[in-house]
Amino acid sequence: MSGGTLSDTAYERLRDDIVAGRIAAETVLSERALTETLGLSRTPLRAALSRLESEGIVDRLSNGVVLVRSVTVEQLLQIVQLRQKLEAAAAARAAEHGAGAELLAIRARMQEIVDGAPVTFDQFWLEDGAFHRAIARAARLELLPAIIDEQRSVARRCSVTRTYDTFVDQAGEHVDIIDAVAAHDAQLASARMAGHFDHVRARFLGTFDAS
Known part of the structure; x- marks a missing residue:
């Protein structure tokens, strides 16, 4: 399985969980925990998180923390x-x-x-x-x-x-x-x-x- 496929799969799973509310707004996403949960390395995970960030679904704060954005x-x-x-x-x-x-x-x-x-x-x-x-x-x-x-x-x-x-x-x-x-x-x-x-x-x- 290629890195691109791994990052796509991680992106789709995270996006689905966020949209469905299984991952709540304002949740801090831990890269370490996600690599264990999703069973992949940090490289495809970071690609997935970058894609979510570009879509406005998550924010990466100045201290590197990734936060699920809320919809007001x-x-x-x-x-x-x-x-x-x-x-x-x-x-x-x-x-x-x-x-x-x-x-x-x-x-x-x-x-x-x-x-x-x-x-x-x-x-x-x-x-x-x-x-x-x-x-x-x-x-x-x-x-x-x-x-x-x-x-x-x-x-x-x-x-x-x-x-x-x-x-x-x-x-x-x-x-x-x-x-x-x-x-x-x-x-x-x-x-x-x-x-x-x-x-x-x-x-x-x-x-x-x-x-």
Whole structure:
């Protein structure tokens, strides 16, 4: 196995653990401990950490300590605002083409959640991503799915995103958006997607009101 492959594997494992919250924000990453955990030498590990640093996922402090960066609520809300603009436009464009098999299958799954099917945070996170990517694909916007994935990976690192244990409202909003796309109603699809992100923002802010 080459050094490049080792560093790629270390990068992917560390990035996945950070994004999923298995390595918490503000955690100090010890190179010595990581070499033992990952079973590799410091050279590929340092290459992996440098890549994470270039992506803004970790910081290397002046004393050499590597720290997992936190994502603030302000940054999270900026992501919501950006995605709202992009995805409301995408929903309108998707409605010009209508809902294909992918969106209709997602609609059926979202309706199951609305009707009470159990779903965990991790499961819904994956299904939520599939919904938003499907809207982008239905809109024939080839670059948007990757943009959505990148913004979601940042957002997930904010602890506020992991405070929910019920997803009925979000699933219902997804159903409504798909119905508007299926009806070829661009204005309604855009409005419903914009409203969906308004509700996402309100749910995040409601976390603090409830605390």
